[in-house]
Amino acid sequence: MADEEQLGCLVDGQPISLETSLQLAELDVGLRNRIKRDYPQSKSSDYICGHHLLKYRLDHVDAMINADLKQTKKINHKLTKALQSDDYDIIDVNDSLKESLTFGQKVSDDVARFGGSWGFILVFMFVLISWMIVNGLHLFGINFDNYPFILLNLVLSCVAAIQAPIIMMSQNRSADRDRMMAENDYHVNLKAEHELRLLHAKVDHLAQNQVPHTMEIERFQLEILGEIRQELAELREVKSPESTSRREPHQ
Numbered sequence: 349m350a351d352e353e354q355l356g357c358l359v360d361g362q363p364i365s366l367e368t369s370l371q372l373a374e375l376d377v378g379l380r381n382r383i384k385r386d387y388p389q390s391k392s393s394d395y396i397c398g399h400h401l402l403k404y405r406l407d408h409v410d411a412m413i414n415a416d417l418k419q420t421k422k423i424n425h426k427l428t429k430a431l432q433s434d435d436y437d438i439i440d441v442n443d444s445l446k447e448s449l450t451f452g453q454k455v456s457d458d459v460a461r462f463g464g465s466w467g468f469i470l471v472f473m474f475v476l477i478s479w480m481i482v483n484g485l486h487l488f489g490i491n492f493d494n495y496p497f498i499l500l501n502l503v504l505s506c507v508a509a510i511q512a513p514i515i516m517m518s519q520n521r522s523a524d525r526d527r528m529m530a531e532n533d534y535h536v537n538l539k540a541e542h543e544l545r546l547l548h549a550k551v552d553h554l555a556q557n558q559v560p561h562t563m564e565i566e567r568f569q570l571e572i573l574g575e576i577r578q579e580l581a582e583l584r585e586v587k588s589p590e591s592t593s594r595r596e597p598h599q
Contacts, residue, residue, distance in 0.1 A: 357397040358383070358390050369395040376564075379408050398578060405568050412565060420550075427546040444528070453521060460518035463511055476500070 357364050358372070372380050373392040383404055384390050396404075449457075462468050479500055483493045493499040 355395045357400060358387060358394045359396060359400040362397070364395060364397045366395075369397050370401060371395055375401075378412075379404060382408055382411075402572055402576070405572055409565050409568050423546060423550050426549075427543065442525075453517070456514045456517040457521070459511065460515045463515060 355364050355366065355369060356362065357369065371392070372383060372390060372394050375383070380392075383396065479493070480497060481487065482490050483497065483500075484495060
């Protein structure tokens with residue numbers, strides 16, 4: 349019975365027992381492939397002792413940790429490269445336009461701002477009504493534009509002819525502002541898209557690789573601790589007969 353239980357370790361061929369060894373078929377695929385890579389002639393029915401299995405478990409854990417670190421560095425490198433590839437400087441459109449304003453542009457903005465307000469409408473209505481009342485009723489002896497107020501029509505035409513291009517100049521500046529803001533938004537969205545893609549890749553890597561690897565590493569740690577405890581127990585058993593044999597002569 350004892351001879352049947354004695355087996356040979358795959359690594360060094362030393363005799364081992366079923367209690368202190370494992371069959372390759374009982375191991376995880378990754379750990380089994382690592383052993384078969386070093387010993388191509390091995391079979392799934394072969395056994396490996398706990399001491400050598402502990403070494404392979406530690407190597408497998410180190411390989412998983414290094415693979416995760418390598419993938420994380422690769423994703424971080426892509427993220428840094430994507431951020432550096434877009435060297436466009438985001439600018440404050442309002443401050444940039446305000447610093448480059450000329451006197452004529454300031455005047456056009458003020459005219460357009462006043463021309464599109466209720467204050468301009470009320471003032472214009474007051475001037476028109478006053479003009480027609482003064483010239484129609486000859487108040488204060490003033491009579492420079494009789495009905496049908498031809499001079500008033502000329503003045504109104506001149507005001508409209510001058511006001512229209514001034515307002516168009518202000519609108520052109522508004523179009524430039526909108527274009528610059530759209531360009532800023534495009535580059536901001538482009539950077540955000542690059543970052544989100546790489547962050548998604550990072551999260552997917554964590555969910556698909558690192559978290560399962562962490563759980564697997566914890567399981568390996570528990571198994572390694574169990575094997576270390578078993579080896580310590582075997583060492584105690586070996587030392588106990590020696591100590592007993594040393595005590596017998598004194599008795």
